[in-house]
Amino acid sequence: MSSEKKQEEKGRLHLRNRNRERYDLDALLIATPELSNYVKPNKFGVDSVDFSNPVAVKLLNTALLSHYYGIKSWEFPDENLCPPIPGRADYIHYIADLLCESNFGRLPHGNKITCLDVGVGASCIYPILGVTEYNWNFIGADINENSIASAQNIINNNVQLSNKIELRLQKSSKDIFYGIIALEDKIDMTLCNPPFHASAEEAQKGTLRKVKNLSGKPIKTPELNFAGISNELICDGGEHQFIHNMIRESKKFAANCFWFSTLVSKQSNLKGIYKALDAIGATDVKTIPMGTGNKSTRIVAWTLLSKEEQKEWKATKWKK
Numbered sequence: 001m002s003s004e005k006k007q008e009e010k011g012r013l014h015l016r017n018r019n020r021e022r023y024d025l026d027a028l029l030i031a032t033p034e035l036s037n038y039v040k041p042n043k044f045g046v047d048s049v050d051f052s053n054p055v056a057v058k059l060l061n062t063a064l065l066s067h068y069y070g071i072k073s074w075e076f077p078d079e080n081l082c083p084p085i086p087g088r089a090d091y092i093h094y095i096a097d098l099l100c101e102s103n104f105g106r107l108p109h110g111n112k113i114t115c116l117d118v119g120v121g122a123s124c125i126y127p128i129l130g131v132t133e134y135n136w137n138f139i140g141a142d143i144n145e146n147s148i149a150s151a152q153n154i155i156n157n158n159v160q161l162s163n164k165i166e167l168r169l170q171k172s173s174k175d176i177f178y179g180i181i182a183l184e185d186k187i188d189m190t191l192c193n194p195p196f197h198a199s200a201e202e203a204q205k206g207t208l209r210k211v212k213n214l215s216g217k218p219i220k221t222p223e224l225n226f227a228g229i230s231n232e233l234i235c236d237g238g239e240h241q242f243i244h245n246m247i248r249e250s251k252k253f254a255a256n257c258f259w260f261s262t263l264v265s266k267q268s269n270l271k272g273i274y275k276a277l278d279a280i281g282a283t284d285v286k287t288i289p290m291g292t293g294n295k296s297t298r299i300v301a302w303t304l305l306s307k308e309e310q311k312e313w314k315a316t317k318w319k320k
Helices: 025-031 033-038 054-069 085-102 125-134 145-156 200-215 238-250 267-280 307-318
Strands: 002-005 039-041 047-049 114-118 137-142 165-169 187-192 257-264 284-292 295-303
Touching: 025 033, 025 054, 033 039, 033 054, 047 054, 054 085, 054 125, 085 125, 085 187, 085 257, 085 284, 085 295, 114 125, 125 137, 137 145, 145 165, 238 257, 238 267, 238 295, 257 267, 267 284, 267 295
Parallel strands: 002 284, 114 137, 114 187, 137 165, 187 257
Antiparallel strands: 039 047, 257 295, 284 295
């Protein structure tokens, strides 16, 4: 297995990320006027959004999608996870770079590329960003019927998303790719933001730390500022087990996908991930560091295609 383990460091957003600079609050308030109720001077006297308030966070991200990406309808239940747009966009841009690297330096746009989002969620955020930035096609999978319905509603209400995203319901709580990837599917990239916590108690402790950091005040019963229902945040074994399950199943679908990928929040999980990838015979592994604000994370991507199979994939699917 060829393994590329780059030095990890906190950095700015990706060069193509639309939110590398300070938010244009005036423009965002025009896009979503309700956001004005949650803007106030910070300790430096500069107008800022109250990031500890879940309503403010959702309105901010709604405004970002509207102003920067042209998504005018983004409604989903408040109990569902509200994704931070800049960080989610970074994942899309970095996997675009990886596809570019795999495609002789040419950035693949449009219908040539199909991505699978594992855990598309009620917000449908990764497909939205992949379609608006690169015009890719998407399959969005989720285990929650209500999340699938919500994502479909977003697709139906934004014309630029129509005929670009297919949603598939995962009917088995034990499976990730089984029941989702069909025999005839040719998927260029899978992506996933796996459930982070192993238990509700662990999730609550994480929320307490986050809200305290954002507000500067200890709060006994915090409200998740990015919300999130249980299956979005919690699974047996947490991130570690979810990713290992994904790696195991990826071997079965080696011929269906050029690249598999996932976010890995905990650096301590990397050693076990590399070992598991080696065990299934991954032919190439990439580790891509990402940093947004005070948070450092990374993408791990792998392929099981031989060099000859990769060459054939490029010639038949990506060649202009």
